[in-house]
Amino acid sequence: GAVVSQHPSWVICKSGTSVKIECRSLDFQATTMFWYRQFPKQSLMLMATSNEGSKATYEQGVEKDKFLINHASLTLSTLTVTSAHPEDSSFYICSAGRLETQYFGPGTRLLVL
Amino acid sequence: DQQVKQNSPSLSVQEGRISILNCDYTNSMFDYFLWYKKYPAEGPTFLISISSIKDKNEDGRFTVFLNKSAKHLSLHIVPSQPGDSAVYFCAVIQGAQKLVFGQGTRLTINP
Numbered sequence: 349g350a351v352v353s354q355h356p357s358w359v360i361c362k363s364g365t366s367v368k369i370e371c372r373s374l375d376f377q378a379t380t381m382f383w384y385r386q387f388p389k390q391s392l393m394l395m396a397t398s399n400e401g402s403k404a405t406y407e408q409g410v411e412k413d414k415f416l417i418n419h420a421s422l423t424l425s426t427l428t429v430t431s432a433h434p435e436d437s438s439f440y441i442c443s444a445g446r447l448e449t450q451y452f453g454p455g456t457r458l459l460v461l
Numbered sequence: 462d463q464q465v466k467q468n469s470p471s472l473s474v475q476e477g478r479i480s481i482l483n484c485d486y487t488n489s490m491f492d493y494f495l496w497y498k499k500y501p502a503e504g505p506t507f508l509i510s511i512s513s514i515k516d517k518n519e520d521g522r523f524t525v526f527l528n529k530s531a532k533h534l535s536l537h538i539v540p541s542q543p544g545d546s547a548v549y550f551c552a553v554i555q556g557a558q559k560l561v562f563g564q565g566t567r568l569t570i571n572p
Contacts, residue, residue, distance in 0.1 A: 352504065382559075391465070391562040392505075392550070407559075441504055449555060450495065452504030 350376045353454035356446050359433055362461055369427045371442030374417035376451075378444035380427040383415075384438040386455075388400045398425050464488055465553055467563035475571050484568050486522035489532060493554040496525060496536045498547045499565070507548055509536070541570045551559040 351374040361367050369409035371381055379400050384392040396412075398404040398419035404414045416428040425444075429436055437460045465486045474480045492513040497505035511518040511525045511529075511534075518525050524537045538545055551563045 353508045357502075388521065389470070389564065391463075391564045392560075394561075397559065443504070447557070447560065448495070448510070449507065452497075452506070454502060454504050 350374075350411045350445065350451040350453045352442065352453040354442055354456050356450060358457040358459075359456040360459045360461065363433055364431055365430055366430045367432055367441055367458060369429075369442075369458075371425045371427070371444070371450070371453055373423045373444040376427075376445075379422065380445070380447075381419055382419060382443045382450060383425075383427050384443070386441065395404060395427075429458065432458070434460045436460050452456060463564075464555070465561050465563040466549060467549075467551060467566050469566050470564070472571070473569045473571060475543050476543060477540045479542045480536075480545065480570070482536040482538075482549050482551075482568065483509040484534040484563050485535075486532050486534065486553055488531070488553075488555075491553040491555065494525070494527060494534050495552045495554075495560070496523075497550045497552060497562075499550065500547050508549075524554055538568075543570050543572065546570045 354374045355370045381398050383395045384425040386392045395405045395410045396406045398417045400419050404417040423439040441455040445451050488491050495510040496508040498508045499505040509520050509523050526535045543558045548565045548567050552564045555561045
């Protein structure tokens with residue numbers, strides 16, 4: 349099946365710094381990639397949908413200036429958490445593909461101290 | 462407001478028996494439902510889906526049942542195997558734009 353990778357798998361950073369997470373489709377091209385966030389004991393929540401070459405569409409309540417998404421190629425999307433704070437600590441997971449057939453990456457655990 | 466609910470955070474089943482995972486949803490307009498399986502340190506993988514025009518879909522040991530009047534979805538795994546131990550998420554497609562997930566149920570298959 350299709351493979352999606354994420355890097356890094358986990359990251360610890362200081363409050364106020366920015367963190368970039370990469371999402372790559374390894375063996376297929378993805379026009380659309382999705383970014384999700386999962387807090388403990390909660391469901392995966394869609395943050396934004398990114399389409400290659402255009403601006404991302406953010407879900408209600410997700411700050412686009414804080415969570416910068418770039419989808420510059422058909423195999424790479426990046427999520428940058430700017431000026432991270434402890435409340436941004438979460439599990440971030442990306443997926444690629446069509447809406448009903450998304451292939452998920454393994455996720456990135458972010459801890460902001 | 463949780464639109465998709467999995468009320469059982471965990472389930473333990475003996476190997477060889479049937480596992481039944483349940484999911485409730487609130488919006489009768491949802492018309493496509495999916496189940497995903499997730500192992501630790503891996504992303505969710507698609508398992509099986511069902512359209513609202515059906516009430517049952519079967520794929521090997523996995524069967525999904527849809528009860529539209531009750532807004533209830535269930536996944537049956539029979540016979541259960543140790544490799545089925547994982548977290549299972551149900552999800553719906555909302556507005557043809559996004560997936561909305563339940564909280565997940567951790568299934569443990571005991572030998």
